[in-house]
Amino acid sequence: MKQVxxxxxxxxxxxxxxxxxxxxxxxxxxxxELTGQGTQGGITQSWRGEKFQVDLIPKVSIDIVVRDEDVEAVIDAIVRHARSGEIGDGKIFVYNVERVVRIRTGERDEKAI
Ligand SMILES: Nc1ncnc2c1ncn2[C@@H]1O[C@H](COP(=O)(O)OP(=O)(O)OP(=O)(O)O)[C@@H](O)[C@H]1O
Ligand SMILES: [Mg+2]
Structure with a gap:
């Protein structure tokens, strides 16, 4: 199982x-909801003639836990719908997930996703 x-x-x-x-x-x-920065380290904005650096930009994150074989379909859907082509479109990280338990039923792992 993976967390995207x-x-x-x-x-x-x-x-x-x-x-x-x-x-x-x-x-x-x-x-x-989170704030963060990528390779540009935020952006420079002007306000009343003063330039200042906004180094942490608001973003949202979506976490979805799926079976290994479903990861590519998740990545494809996210890229297709989140992409504008501009800097700051975001990034996708994939992690291993050790265990999942559905508390109501006690189901484990892939049955609990
Ligand atoms: N290496 C990283 N480690 C952790 N978080 C990151 C990393 N790179 C990006 N992020 C997170 O992703 C968000 C969006 O990053 P962003 O899309 O600006 O990445 P980028 O590498 O700068 O790509 P681009 O050049 O398209 O802007 C950041 O605000 C930050 O929250
Ligand atoms: Mg960036």
Whole structure:
């Protein structure tokens, strides 16, 4: 099992969520708000003639836990719906997941996703 974490632009969240919900194996997701920076280290903005650095940019992350064989379909859906082609579109990280337990039933691992 893998956890796919996509850090994306907040205005793409609804579209990406809709795409993920349509996947045949969809079982749920987690949404978090965060701030961060990528390779540009934030952006420079001007305000009343003063230039200042905004180094942490608001993003949202979507975490979805799936079977190994479903990871590529998740990545494809996220990239297709989160991409504008501009800097700051976001990034996807994939982690190993050791165990999953559905508390209500006690089901384990792939049965619990
Ligand atoms: N190497 C990293 N480690 C941890 N978080 C990262 C990393 N790179 C990006 N992030 C997270 O992803 C968000 C979006 O990153 P961003 O899309 O700007 O990546 P990038 O590598 O700068 O690509 P681009 O050149 O398209 O902007 C950041 O705000 C940060 O939260
Ligand atoms: Mg960037």
């Amino acid at each position: 974490k996509a850090v994306i632009q907040p205005d793409k969240l609804d579209e990406v969520r809709e795409a993920l919900k349509k996947l045949p194996f969809y079982g749920g997701l987690m949404i978090s």
